[in-house]
Amino acid sequence: MSTGRVLMANKSGSYVIKLTGDVRMTLCTTLDTCLKNMVEDPTFTSVIVDLSDAEGIDSTSLGLLAKISRLATPVMGHVPTLISSRADITRIVETMGFRDRVFVIVPNADVDARDALSEQSEEPLDEWSAHERVLEAHKILMSLNDQNRQTFRELVECMENQPH
Template sequence: MNTGKIQFAEQCGTFVLKFVGEIRLTLCSALDATIERIFAALNFSAIIIDLTETQSIDSTTLGLLAKLSILSRQKVGLLPTVVTTHPDITRLLQSMGFDQVFNIVDRPIPCPESLSELPSQDQSEEVVKEKVLEAHRILMGLNESNRDAFHDLVSALERQ
């Protein structure tokens, strides 16, 4: 299994998140903390999510990315950009309705040299469950297909 990592950089008002390998639930606490950090700054001109080296990405991560886009539009009126060069990842993003909440670009763009890996964060099972719930509720709000796909999962988590 190729473990994944998320790298982050800020350069000249552009925040870059680069996802490498298999991006799973274990990285979501670090991603969510970084999203909070981005919106605490509020002094940026662009947000770029680089998925050119992503092999797979789970639904919780996708939900947090949707949260990033929604916050970006609400707080600064900015539509983030997702860069993907893999047809499977592009299809997944489109099926989730990401073409409505992101600019999706299919050509690599230069990344800053100063990317650093997000540190892992230990979270309690309860905190992780709340992040999973939040992420899937956000995905459900994007379109009817997502609502159908994640309804049972959200209901089960809410009952726990």
């Protein structure tokens, strides 16, 4: 699998976040910064998340995708679109409870800003911020459904009980 990358484009407040390769928690600071920049943009109106070139995605990254939806949905007035053309990735996001509640999942879509995608530089990840982002991401996943709550309960409890 190729190393994960985060690409982003903004065309008049319409954002595209494209994740490629093997998307792991090492990208969580980069993803969080993209999200922060997007929601703080006064012109922000929409976001599409494109996973069509993702080869794998871990639970921390999935939690951050759910966070994107959580913050974008009130601004947009509807859930964002997630492009997933790979059956294995689509199965993972559906298993997490993303379909219709978190994202509208489509196999492909015309995206205006796709030509303007630029790679976001990977931001360093210190132990404390990694811990906080992993914990937050899994709490968000737990809030989506009972299956996720059971799956991630022990991990979250363990992380919450770790001394900082």
